[in-house]
Amino acid sequence: MRKLTVTSPALALAVLWAGCASAPPAAQPAAQRARRICHDAARALRFEAVGVPGREAPLDLALTPTHVWVLLAPRRLLRIERAAGPVTAQSWVGDPGEEWTALAADDADGSVWIAASSYRLVHVAADGRLERHAPERVAGEGSLTRLLVGPRQIFGTPQLAEQRLWRFDKRAQLVGADFPFPDGQGALSADAPLDSLRFVPRLERDRDGSILLWDPLERRAWRADDEGRWVPTGGELFATLPASDDSLVGIDVGGREARWFFPSARGSLFFWKGRPVFLGQTAVGDRGQRETVLMVGGAGSYRPVLEDCYGASLLALSTDGRGYAALTPALVLWGDFDASTPDLE
Secondary structure (H helix, E strand, C coil), rough: CCCEEECHHHHHHHHHCCCCCCCCCCCCCCCCEECCCHHHHHCCEHHHCCCCCCEEEEEEEEEEEEEEEEEEECCEEEECCCCCCCCCCCECCCCCCCCCCEEEECCCCEEEEEEEEHHHHEEECCCCEEEEEEECCCCCCCCCEEEEEEEEEEEECCCCEEEEEEEEECCCEEEEEEECCCCCCCCCCCCHHHHHHHHHHEEEECCCCCCEEEEECCCCCEEECCCCCCCEECCCHHHHCCCCCEEEEECCCCCCCCEEEECCEEEEEECCCEECCCCCCCEEECCCCCEEEEEEEEEEEEEEEEEECCCCCCEEEEEEECCCEECCCCEEEEEEEECCCCCCC
């Protein structure tokens, strides 16, 4: 698989929209494209089939042992049974004016937490009870853009704050703020330059379910212990991941199956049958073809694999020890890891 890298932003866009007219004419091997996530054995539910209005956009998802949970903007939560048989779904809708921005599962009790506008938190118990929490010592118009739940604490990345990571207890009260922005950088505001995004930490889970934080500023990894304290740990999962930059990569350049994409990780880390994978950008062909790039780990590096989900982009993907769920603009699909599940090769 031959690659061509374009490093100038202006040139990158020119190449992308010009249909790669200047690419080398030599024939190239076909790109690795298949329906590995959206394979035939996966179950699927279209949002319109359960009455979700077309104006609501899927945003995030989470897995608990018995359910798939889907968050849709501006303020809808869907819960879908993972068990075989007829698909059943339940829906919750937030109050008018409320905005829900992130979703996370609590492995301890099968509940989920939702990040809401004005830094509020919404808890939906396994039995369906919904409770709203307004944390003390927190005020403002921002929200949490990423949310994960540990054994005793809730971790979130705030949109408008001097610190890059906040910690809450299970009563939704703020108990800590970590990883301040560099001197002179200030809070990440809604109109902050794109360069500020390089300071935003990655909040992920490792193979064992522990919460990890990758600090792109110091290029160091941390693991949260059961009390929420940050312990230095190895950064192998992140160190070889391509950084977010303006480099455009071409695959199968010069052939009919040429694709162009930015090789950075757009989405979160997940483990597909034990293999680390980051949800990447969208690959675009010179005839308008679109696939989702999966950055698949192995042998000390990440390589791109293109997922052709019937022409739909993957917005989010989550896995656990049992199986997986994936989100597209029109539907959610899920399944168990078994003999029918394709490998990401």
